Amino acid sequence: MHAFQAQELVGSIVARHPALSRVFERAGIDYCCGGKRTLEEACRSKGIDTEEILLRLDAATKSEGNEPQVASMSLSELTNHIESVHHAYLRAELPRLDAITAKVASVHGESEPRLREIRSVYEDLMQEIYAHMLKEERVLFPMVRALESGSASACFTCGTLEHPIRQMEHEHEWVGNALQSLRQLSGDYTPPDWACNTYRAMLDGLAHLERDFHQHIHKENNVLFPRASDLERRRSA
Ligand SMILES: [Fe+2]
Numbered sequence: 203m204h205a206f207q208a209q210e211l212v213g214s215i216v217a218r219h220p221a222l223s224r225v226f227e228r229a230g231i232d233y234c235c236g237g238k239r240t241l242e243e244a245c246r247s248k249g250i251d252t253e254e255i256l257l258r259l260d261a262a263t264k265s266e267g268n269e270p271q272v273a274s275m276s277l278s279e280l281t282n283h284i285e286s287v288h289h290a291y292l293r294a295e296l297p298r299l300d301a302i303t304a305k306v307a308s309v310h311g312e313s314e315p316r317l318r319e320i321r322s323v324y325e326d327l328m329q330e331i332y333a334h335m336l337k338e339e340r341v342l343f344p345m346v347r348a349l350e351s352g353s354a355s356a357c358f359t360c361g362t363l364e365h366p367i368r369q370m371e372h373e374h375e376w377v378g379n380a381l382q383s384l385r386q387l388s389g390d391y392t393p394p395d396w397a398c399n400t401y402r403a404m405l406d407g408l409a410h411l412e413r414d415f416h417q418h419i420h421k422e423n424n425v426l427f428p429r430a431s432d433l434e435r436r437r438s439a
């Protein structure tokens with residue numbers, strides 16, 4: 203008897219047990235934008251034995267740490283958590299990676315053209331993420347807080363959550379694809395033997411950016427958005 207079933211949704215497993223995201227990260231299984239697939243479907247698409255992943259999840263469940271349990275937070279607490287942890291991380295890290303990717307491309311781009319491609323993808327990604335965070339912080343998250351507190355008149359002119367949520371999910375997918383391009387261009391973030399420390403720091407930073415983004419999007423796509431939509435449906439019933 204396993205702790206989880208093959209028919210459970212990947213996103214809902216991570217929603218209840220955030221620490222298990224590491225098992226999916228290591229297996230290359232997308233639990234954020236692709237979180238609405240069953241464990242079995244996700245394993246099949248990656249050519250991985252479902253039984254093997256179920257065993258790894260069993261082992262990881264036993265050693266589960268004290269990750270913040272987002273599933274037990276109120277919607278307002280969750281929006282605050284996302285802003286103070288993930289958006290704050292991005293606001294600190296994006297400018298640093300901006301400088302590093304520019305430097306590595308200008309110093310090594312001539313001999314390694316892929317580094318210029320990495321720089322170009324990163325620039326687009328950074329602009330997209332800045333714009334995306336502003337939309338969440340100024341429009342969607344205030345709507346969610348107003349809905350939860352019952353002060354719906356505060357966003358009377360905003361319409362329902364459906365459209366902004368769909369738009370955010372679409373943008374998450376765009377960012378996920380850009381991160382996938384960075385992973386491919388950098389050979390899974392593996393530095394060549396000759397890489398200088400700045401090059402290595404760039405790959406390490408991009409790999410961390412991807413990990414944090416997966417956690418971040420998982421909390422929005424699989425926890426915040428479905429719960430907020432559900433609350434809106436119940437309130438308008
Ligand atoms: Fe966000």
Ligand SMILES: [Fe+2]
Binds near residue numbers: 334370
């Ligand atoms: Fe988002």
